[in-house]
Amino acid sequence: MKQYNVLIVDDIPKNIQVLGSILAQTGYRVAFATNGQDTLKLIDTNHFDCILLDIMMPGMDGYELCIKLKQNMRSAEIPIIFLTAKNDQESILKGFEVGAQDYVTKPFSAPELIARVKTHIDLVEKTRELANLNIHLEDKVRLRTIELEKANRQLANIEKAKNDFLSIISHELRTPLNGITGLTGLLNQTLLDKEQREYLDYLNQASQRLVRFSDTALLITSLQTKNQRFDLFSVSVPILFEMALDQMEMQLKEKSIVVHTSPQVNKLTVEADADLIRKCLELMLENAIYHLPTHGSVWLTASKEGSKTILSVRDNGAGFPEQLLSHMRDDLINEVLIAYEGLGLSLAAVKLIMKIHNGNILVGNHPDGGAVVSLIFDHIS
Structure with a gap:
């Protein structure tokens, strides 16, 4: 003691x-x-x-x-x-x-004297211990802060490297793909037999799909790095649907897809960036077309539910596998990409676009069959 x-x-x-x-x-x-x-x-x-x-x-x-x-x-x-x-x-x-x-x-008084002496010595000791503890804690906080700053810098560098890599890969893909697309166009004008034309069509579809993949990857990179321009205006829903359908016209015709729109579409507007929401609808249509058989159908619908406006793309294909839907959570876009070909990257882009609109996406199957992907807006004009 x-x-x-x-x-x-x-x-x-x-x-x-x-x-x-x-x-x-x-x-x-x-x-x-x-x-x-x-x-x-x-x-x-x-x-x-x-x-x-x-x-x-x-x-x-x-x-x-x-x-x-x-x-x-x-x-x-x-x-x-x-x-x-x-x-x-x-x-x-x-x-x-x-x-x-x-x-x-x-x-x-002996008891009083001893009590007072003990009290003040104990007080000094506790004050000294507290001061030492504070110094120790400050040192630990300082060390943890340095470690956290270092980790944040490393994460930022990793994120930048990832985005730079995506950007480089996408750009590097575009150059040869543009050449392939141009060559397939020239070859299509030459005399080819039926089998050669089928191979050429397959090559053209594959290259076009890679071009769209590259564009989507670049869009995701731009959204993640906040380099994407964002202009919010009141936009007519019919115009948004029309722009998306115009962009997907060739793919729709190739598979003879029938497009239906709901009457209520004409009455609605949303506060949105028209180009970005058009891109959302294009990606949703592209996935629907890709998974539909020839002569399939697509429905473009819009509705109001309370304070929300919902734009949906529905098809009459096989729908999403139940296993995929059961794992469809905010943090599992990569799992979706692995589980269902062609969907994950598009959903990642759609989700990022809706996030900057303070909205969300909903993915599911329609009671009458087929898949449904919906854009949910919280801000209505």
């Missing part, structure tokens, strides 16, 4: 003897001085945990000595308890003003 040092300062030896006996019996180590000068010399060469200081001393009294002790760096934090025969408010108040922490009155 730690033993604490107490300094008794009193010009009366009998008082020193009484106080020293009480403290020694309680386990304290005791030193003493009978005047201010001796006290200051002891402070310079010794460590004390508490000072008992008599007020009424010849020469330098207790008040003056207390001031000097509080001005000395070695003793500034040591608790000082005044010893006084005076019990008047003025003397006690003056003691506190010059820096004392407490007082005991003469004649001394």
Whole structure:
């Protein structure tokens, strides 16, 4: 158990003897001085945990000595308890003003004296422990902050590298794909037999699909890096549907897909970026067409439900596998990509576009059969 040092300062030896006996019996180590000068010399060469200081001393009294002790760096934090025969408010108040922490009155009560000394030593110890703990915690926080900043920089670098990679890959794909598309167009004008034309059509469809894949990857990169321009206006839903259908006209004709629109479409508008929402609808139509048989059907519908406007693309194909739908959550776009060919990347782009519109997407199967993908807008014109 730690033993604490107490300094008794009193010009009366009998008082020193009484106080020293009480403290020694309680386990304290005791030193003493009978005047201010001796006290200051002891402070310079010794460590004390508490000072008992008599007020009424010849020469330098207790008040003056207390001031000097509080001005000395070695003793500034040591608790000082005044010893006084005076019990008047003025003397006690003056003691506190010059820096004392407490007082005991003469004649001394041993239990009171021990309690006060213990209380102030414990208080200093706890304060010191708390200060050390704060320093330790500040060091840990500083270290964690440095580690977090480093991790954030690494994540930012990884994200940038990923986006740069996607951008480079997409651009690198576009160059040869444009050449392939051009060549297939030229070959289509030459004399080919039926089998060759079928191969050429397959090559053309595959290259066009890769071009759209590249465009979607670039769009996702642009959305993730916030480089995509975003202009919000009131847009007519029929115009949005018309723009998307115009872009997908060739694919619709190739598979003889029948397109249906609901009458309510003509009455609705949404607050949106027309180009981005058109792109959403194109991606939704592309996926529907890709998974539909020849002569399939697509429905473009729009409705209002309370404060929301919902634009949907539905088909009469096989619909989404139940296993896929059961795992369709916000954080599983990559799983969707693996589970269902052609859907995941498009959904990732659609989801990002709807996110910047403060909206959402809903994916499911229609009760009458086929898949349904819906855009849900919370802001209505």
